Amino acid sequence: MAPYLRSLNPSISLIFFDTKIEFLKGVGPQKAALLNQELSIFTFADLLQHYPFRHEDRTTFHRISGLNEELAAAQIKGRLREWTIVGEGGKKRLVAYFTDGTGILELVWFQSISWFEKNLRPNSEYIVYGKPVFFGGRWSITHPEIDLLTNENEAGGYWQPIYPLTEKLRRKFIDSKALGKMIRSLLEIARPQIRETLPANLVQKYRLISKMDALWHFHIPQNAAWLHQAQRRLKFEELFYNQFRLIKNKLLHKTEFPGMVFGKTALVKEFYDNHLPFQLTGAQARVLREIHADLKTGRQMNRLLQGDVGSGKTIVAFITMLFALDNDAQACLMAPTEILADQHFQGLKKFAELLGINIGKLTGSTKKREREGIHEQLRNGDMQIIVGTHALIEDVVQFNNLGLCIIDEQHRFGVAQRAKLWAKNPRISPHMLVMTATPIPRTLAMTLYGDLDISAIDELPAGRKPIKTLHRYDAHRASVFGFLKEEIAKGRQIYMVYPLIEESEKMDLKDLMDGFESVSRSFPGVPLSILHGKMKAQDKDYEMGRFVRNETKIMVATTVIEVGVNVPNASVMVIENAERFGLSQLHQLRGRVGRGAEQSYCILMTSFKISKDTRLRIETMCRTNDGFEISEVDLQLRGPGDLSGTQQSGLTDLLVANLAQDTEILKAARSSAEEILDTDPNLLQPVNAPIRSHLENLRKEETNWSRIS
Numbered sequence: 148m149a150p151y152l153r154s155l156n157p158s159i160s161l162i163f164f165d166t167k168i169e170f171l172k173g174v175g176p177q178k179a180a181l182l183n184q185e186l187s188i189f190t191f192a193d194l195l196q197h198y199p200f201r202h203e204d205r206t207t208f209h210r211i212s213g214l215n216e217e218l219a220a221a222q223i224k225g226r227l228r229e230w231t232i233v234g235e236g237g238k239k240r241l242v243a244y245f246t247d248g249t250g251i252l253e254l255v256w257f258q259s260i261s262w263f264e265k266n267l268r269p270n271s272e273y274i275v276y277g278k279p280v281f282f283g284g285r286w287s288i289t290h291p292e293i294d295l296l297t298n299e300n301e302a303g304g305y306w307q308p309i310y311p312l313t314e315k316l317r318r319k320f321i322d323s324k325a326l327g328k329m330i331r332s333l334l335e336i337a338r339p340q341i342r343e344t345l346p347a348n349l350v351q352k353y354r355l356i357s358k359m360d361a362l363w364h365f366h367i368p369q370n371a372a373w374l375h376q377a378q379r380r381l382k383f384e385e386l387f388y389n390q391f392r393l394i395k396n397k398l399l400h401k402t403e404f405p406g407m408v409f410g411k412t413a414l415v416k417e418f419y420d421n422h423l424p425f426q427l428t429g430a431q432a433r434v435l436r437e438i439h440a441d442l443k444t445g446r447q448m449n450r451l452l453q454g455d456v457g458s459g460k461t462i463v464a465f466i467t468m469l470f471a472l473d474n475d476a477q478a479c480l481m482a483p484t485e486i487l488a489d490q491h492f493q494g495l496k497k498f499a500e501l502l503g504i505n506i507g508k509l510t511g512s513t514k515k516r517e518r519e520g521i522h523e524q525l526r527n528g529d530m531q532i533i534v535g536t537h538a539l540i541e542d543v544v545q546f547n548n549l550g551l552c553i554i555d556e557q558h559r560f561g562v563a564q565r566a567k568l569w570a571k572n573p574r575i576s577p578h579m580l581v582m583t584a585t586p587i588p589r590t591l592a593m594t595l596y597g598d599l600d601i602s603a604i605d606e607l608p609a610g611r612k613p614i615k616t617l618h619r620y621d622a623h624r625a626s627v628f629g630f631l632k633e634e635i636a637k638g639r640q641i642y643m644v645y646p647l648i649e650e651s652e653k654m655d656l657k658d659l660m661d662g663f664e665s666v667s668r669s670f671p672g673v674p675l676s677i678l679h680g681k682m683k684a685q686d687k688d689y690e691m692g693r694f695v696r697n698e699t700k701i702m703v704a705t706t707v708i709e710v711g712v713n714v715p716n717a718s719v720m721v722i723e724n725a726e727r728f729g730l731s732q733l734h735q736l737r738g739r740v741g742r743g744a745e746q747s748y749c750i751l752m753t754s755f756k757i758s759k760d761t762r763l764r765i766e767t768m769c770r771t772n773d774g775f776e777i778s779e780v781d782l783q784l785r786g787p788g789d790l791s792g793t794q795q796s797g798l799t800d801l802l803v804a805n806l807a808q809d810t811e812i813l814k815a816a817r818s819s820a821e822e823i824l825d826t827d828p829n830l831l832q833p834v835n836a837p838i839r840s841h842l843e844n845l846r847k848e849e850t851n852w853s854r855i856s
């Protein structure tokens with residue numbers, strides 16, 4: 148378990164709660180060792196904070212005669228008649244016959260057979276729970292949960308919390324039920340001692356239940372209404388502290404980290420007056436004003452620049468760099484891949500040359516001699532702008548006076564890497580601009596980047612026609628190719644993209660090659676390019692170069708072209724096997740067209756049979772070009788865990804809240820945190836005392852935790 152997981156946990160840390168778990172009734176040293184090892188549960192507090200990730204509805208009983216295959220799970224009360232062992236070797240299983248008077252149900256175990264042999268009591272009454280399957284004219288449940296019927300559980304009517312567990316624990320019979328029992332016995336003695344962790348006015352304002360009740364009903368919900376209240380309260384608390392800490396960090400940064408003052412603007416002026424290649428969009432100009440305001444304050448800038456594909460981030464990045472250069476500082480741009488670094492380099496170089504600026508590129512494949520030359524020029528200050536990959540954060544790279552770091556696609560870099568760039572100027576932290584071309588839903592941006600100020604380029608350059616997106620089945624390929632021929636005849640260029648997914652790289656490459664051959668046959672005499680990740684950098688450059696110069700008309704490629712490629716004359720993109728792409732990726736790919744003044748098209752090809760989710764993805768793509776809207780749908784479809792950018796953030800470790808669903812709670816939590824930090828930043832008011840002590844506890848826990856891990 149990662150340390151930040153702890154930090155997001157609510158903390159309960161009276162001395163009592165620090166008690167070692169082995170001292171809880173019914174636990175003992177052996178179970179305690181397992182809990183330590185498998186779940187990092189060491190103390191009473193850890194156990195209470197081991198939250199279920201879902202709850203199963205055990206409020207009703209099913210009848211065997213009423214079972215159907217649609218049921219995800221069924222709970223049945225009845226009598227175990229007898230059991231028998233069937234099969235041998237790997238197929239050996241124990242089959243028990245269970246009835247509730249309306250039919251027979253087979254209960255099947257492949258594992259722990261000898262335990263069940265010893266412990267199952269024929270002719271006794273049980274409650275069983277599991278997924279019913281109808282096969283060979285009989286209903287059965289494999290590996291059901293099974294409990295003796297007692298006075299306590301006879302009525303059913305409860306919700307079973309399902310806890311994160313490991314296989315080893317299950318083998319040792321510590322399942323959700325067993326863990327639930329331990330937690331219950333702890334809560335029975337601990338409940339009155341659980342302190343409130345939120346200020347009373349917030350609890351009142353949002354009609355939250357107390358921390359004490361929330362823990363109780365989250366672990367032992369009596370009914371759906373209490374469960375809902377408990378979840379709401381714990382989600383609010385989790386998001387409140389997540390936001391509180393992010394905003395506090397941001398404020399701290401603002402007051403404690405000095406930044407260079409970039410007041411002079413000679414180069415910026417010259418660029419505006421003599422070299423601006425087009426009029427900036429309103430959004431570009433606004434974002435530049437926001438950035439310039441940051442750069443003058445004497446505080447370090449920490450800003451996120453969100454811009455949809457093709458919205459024109461390059462020029463904003465360049466002008467921001469000019470502010471640094473104007474004030475005798477150097478600027479760097481770090482991108483996650485060589486292709487991207489190269490695209491940025493090419494884009495920025497065009498502008499830099501106009502002003503006689505010395506700009507260089509440093510990646511893993513930069514040759515030794517060139518690399519050493521660049522290192523030297525960065526050290527002595529001759530090189531003003533450097534673009535590169537993570538080769539930039541190597542220790543040998545030293546700057547004369549680094550004043551600005553721009554990080555593209557920040558989510559592919561860890562926070563530690565961000566910090567390494569900062570350290571490149573030992574005198575004063577450079578300003579930081581994080582750029583992302585993947586629009587992020589507001590909720591996610593708030594949590595993921597809550598410690599940054601956010602600017603958005605939410606307007607495309609004038610004259611761009613919205614891309615028309617169409618869905619076509621493979622069977623209609625002939626008419627699609629016909630359309631492509633018409634477009635080529637008009638002088639346009641075309642991308643044909645094939646999926647390349649790591650696990651099946653070989654097969655995908657074959658798909659691409661087959662595709663290439665079929666395109667060659669269907670378009671005789673039309674010059675083609677091919678591009679995929681397995682090609683040598685040199686060959687890639689050659690193929691890309693021919694396409695950029697309009698020497699080839701169709702680019703058959705894998706997703707290596709996903710980011711950064713900019714060929715305004717390419718106006719059609721055909722995406723093969725579109726069902727294999729995620730929404731954000733489809734949107735990124737589509738962003739490669741629609742960059743010129745011509746009408747552009749994106750054609751999504753799929754087989755006839757597609758799933759419901761795929762249909763929704765395709766429909767969304769056909770409906771809108773708005774990256775922000777698309778990212779919202781993506782968040783709903785996939786949940787935050789799978790969205791790019793969240794993996795390293797610790798965000799996926801939110802234990803109770805779900806960013807796809809809890810937008811309203813997040814907003815309320817954030818505005819509450821902002822208000823408190825605004826009116827009582829040092830938490831001196833008595834009403835805010837719970838926050839102070841809770842944060843103190845969190846800090847202690849983190850220190851303890853870092854000692855353990």
Ligand SMILES: Nc1ncnc2c1ncn2[C@@H]1O[C@H](COP(=O)(O)OP(=O)(O)OP(=O)(O)O)[C@@H](O)[C@H]1O
Binds near residue numbers: 455609
């Ligand atoms: N204000 C503008 N008016 C006209 N064209 C513009 C404007 N800003 C940018 N462009 C052009 O739009 C295209 C896309 O710009 P740029 O490459 O900076 O986009 P981007 O935001 O980096 O997009 P991506 O992330 O998809 O690469 C470029 O050809 C650029 O010259």
